[in-house]
């Protein structure tokens with residue numbers, strides 16, 4: 295037994311060793327318009343020089359490529375940093391809950407990871423070069439993250455949460471609604487539920503042990519769980535405090551799934567870094583978020599997708615009233631938060647909606663009161679700040695060459711981002727099509 299554990303540790307260490315992805319040494323990118331620092335004015339025609347996967351320099355005008363360098367002509371396109379989605383679920387079938395339920399009993403964890411690899415590729419091809427994965431098998435997402443980092447799988451850089459921490463019976467308890475024979479089989483492997491502060495500290499440490507880079511917890515009930523517990527606060531304030539303190543002490547940021555204002559307030563007071571969904575924000579909660587500098591990740595795509603699925607009979611009956619409530623309240627809630635100046639980072643909860651459709655969130659953000667420039671900033675510079683990865687979200691010398699392009703002007707029509715024509719990740723061209731050739 296001891297030998298087996300030691301061998302597994304050795305194997306996982308070997309797997310984690312980085313290997314450089316294949317990329318041409320030098321690439322010159324001719325950009326018609328360059329939005330290298332979203333939030334600031336774009337530049338006119340510019341040349342980005344990429345060396346060994348990183349941006350080496352940005353020069354004004356369309357500078358001829360040096361000998362031996364590859365030239366990418368995006369002189370009729372708008373070039374901007376790779377997008378960041380702060381809330382996705384890569385593993386397993388996304389956007390089709392009926393299919394997911396039908397195939398669950400015959401799906402191995404390995405299947406979920408390979409399906410996740412396909413989802414990762416679609417996400418990257420849609421222009422998202424970094425995602426934060428907020429919940430799924432901790433082992434599976436760690437394996438996918440590392441496979442992408444090694445270059446074995448094509449996908450965005452993944453910042454992963456592992457399994458979300460939930461109270462027993464809360465949104466995220468894998469035993470909810472399971473028939474007795476299956477509940478027995480599943481119960482042995484449940485590690486993400488906790489009750490009371492000490493037990494919740496254990497759950498955080500366990501997820502970190504499984505490779506979580508960020509800790510997600512369920513402050514309130516959720517739309518998609520098969521219980522009728524509503525969307526109210528599920529976790530006690532002392533449990534949230536224990537989770538956030540333990541995660542921060544281990545150098546991990548925290549994300550709270552939260553619908554009801556009571557849950558959001560308790561999570562913000564506990565020191566959480568991002569509020570996911572924030573479906574029912576009132577003025578007092580908005581004020582509190584501003585005072586604490588808490589980020590809102592609105593995920594406006596999710597309630598729309600969930601409502602369509604619930605009404606279409608693809609979800610259990612208990613989810614229908616919750617989906618109705620959430621979809622009705624979310625837009626108004628986010629509109630108030632945006633008007634008040636709460637910090638917003640782009641996130642979609644993709645996995646509820648379909649992988650690759652992530653950019654549809656931009657139009658909803660604009661509908662809720664953001665300018666296209668603010669929405670793009672939320673998916674680049676803003677998200678990088680919320681992730682505490684200042685090397686992402688900009689195109690600048692020394693930073694990884696995560697670069698995309700669209701053939702229209704996304705600052706005039708943000709829906710241009712739903713059709714990304716060029717994607718480069720770490721200096722490697724992933725996609726190049728249409729006008730942007």
Ligand SMILES: [Zn+2]
Pocket residue numbers: 381382383428429643
């Ligand atoms: Zn989610």
